[in-house]
Amino acid sequence: MNSIKDIALKAKVSTGTVDRVIHNRPGVSEKTKKKILKIIKESNYTVNTVASLLASKKTYTIATLLPKTKESSDFWETPKQGIEKAFIEIKDLGFKIKIFEFDQFNSDSYVSAFKEMVNSEPNAVLIAPTFKMETLKNISLLEDKEIPYVFINTETEGLNNISFIGQKSKQAGFLAGKLLNWVLPKKSEVLIVEIRKNISNYTAINNRIEGFKDFFQHSEKAINIKRISIHNIEDQETINLQLKEYLNQHPTIKGIFVPSSKVSIIAKSIIDIKREDLELGGFDSISENIKYLKNGIVDFLISQKAEQQGYDGIKLLFNYLINKKAPVKNYYLPIEIVLKENVDYL
């Protein structure tokens, strides 16, 4: 392998001089600089990242700002696993990760965690910007300190994030339309059930609904779409009643679309009110949902590849800090279809 020593030898200068040229630091005459650069190119030498990182005892800290999780089946557990996996790969290269968390139903806690994170002076940050307004209001704290940031999961436009990693929500909704359409008998109506607890992530959910409707508008069999909203997700009884009544009033409804990860709640309801004939689709392959996918109540799930969001997010920041290579602005992850038949192989 080609080392800085070889280059120095060939150029008849010391390693120090080569080092200065490589890092574009002053103290080298134009002439020697040119000569060295030429030799570097000819012997196509590249700096050995490993040795470099070892020598410059620089350590980088990446901060993450994600919703707190209570149970292990929580959606946000999954990106965290991806973050952990990425961390293991890069910790020996002098990288640290500092975790900041907030209550996803409380915007104040988001803001205070955000500020705390900024004050810890990380080299880069990974944010799940579930609160749009609060993000817009506070993003300057990061920009003033020139801390690069990437967003995951929630697309927030018009900001200088170096990248967004997540799903194209509208297209995901569109796909959900196609899938539900496949499994539905002709001349049915479909029902969109919104679970309103999760107000924080409304952008993605609205985009999914928009895409979903879009599909049926351009489909030959113009299926009619209804929409209801459910609020108190703790109270299964009320949900059952509300759903049962609505379905009785609209007997042509043969399929339900839940544009969020809360599809398991509706699945439970469907069993309770004995309407297993309904087709049901939703989002996110979390364990609670997979249970109902496997027993056939849920027909399909669309996965957002949550683990990869975390993993790729950290890896991307790692590459950015090491090579200063700017990634693509919109890093869309696969819109993955999860069925009973492939759920065990993900």
Place this chain on the structure above:
Amino acid sequence: MNSIKDIALKAKVSTGTVDRVIHNRPGVSEKTKKKILKIIKESNYTVNTVASLLASKKTYTIATLLPKTKESSDFWETPKQGIEKAFIEIKDLGFKIKIFEFDQFNSDSYVSAFKEMVNSEPNAVLIAPTFKMETLKNISLLEDKEIPYVFINTETEGLNNISFIGQKSKQAGFLAGKLLNWVLPKKSEVLIVEIRKNISNYTAINNRIEGFKDFFQHSEKAINIKRISIHNIEDQETINLQLKEYLNQHPTIKGIFVPSSKVSIIAKSIIDIKREDLELGGFDSISENIKYLKNGIVDFLISQKAEQQGYDGIKLLFNYLINKKAPVKNYYLPIEIVLKENVDYL
């Protein structure tokens, strides 16, 4: 961070002794060894891979043995991209990759490339064992030299490969059955079209067919399944005739399943003989197939995540060589459903 020096200090020995304990080398008394191990555990110290790799100027060579590719749209291009990506990540850690190739329709070339590969004395190898017999016959060459090997893409049982990375073919066929069933009208027949050029990979293809049939055997609407074989893939005219005639004789056939990546050939045929009403499904999201997916001739593809096969394969060997950590024997990759609606987001 915790370094070997800190451990030595705490144990009141030199770094050399700690080093001996870590690498389980002789020359340390039972007593000191225990003491050091205890301290290591207590301060949860782990060796710094970076420094370790730097110091032991060991360089590892991983050899790959894959089919040669002619066009950039070839299936085998994709795993190669994954290998390249993995290589970039690990080259600074002293890893080299040596590529060996063979003609996938010529078993002799496989054997000779195999031998050449073994003679290059790599530290580990990644093989696409498309020729089963020849693999069985020659695998001892690797085992005699104690060179660890992983298989990708083609599952070959009964050998001491440290891992297989690829798809559960039978389950993938099963899923294909489900998808075709979804899009088919009731009381149709389906046709399996085998493309017999690719004899080399027959295990996977047979498994897919088996899984596919399985699905329909256990489905309520017991759909009848026919099967034909096509040989000379260069001659589109003959294929068109053969297909047209067969379909005329069996007018209830409404869907076609191609258990290989050659589905684009049938798609072309379908257009030529004006039978766009047929539903069509196949394997692998290579560019040729995607074209027909997008214009609606192909209804679905099942992707084997070919790039990931290469990437994960190399990464797995990397981890194995570094940490001697044995991976899972069967590393099944996602069985991914690719539709017109999500093909742009993979």
Place this chain on the structure above:
DNA sequence: ACACCTTTCGTGTACGAACACGAAATTACA
């Protein structure tokens, strides 16, 4: 008590790159 061997462990150097330090070369100006 002496020579000799074995076990145990400490020291020193190397890996490739980063960077502080200061030596040497060049230029500026009186």
Place this chain on the structure above:
DNA sequence: TGTAATTTCGTGTTCGTACACGAAAGGTGT
């Protein structure tokens, strides 16, 4: 020409680990 200021660049140390070498301690036999 002498002196100071400035530019240019080589040396030495450091990062955390690996490993060769050999010193010290302990044991055995005569």
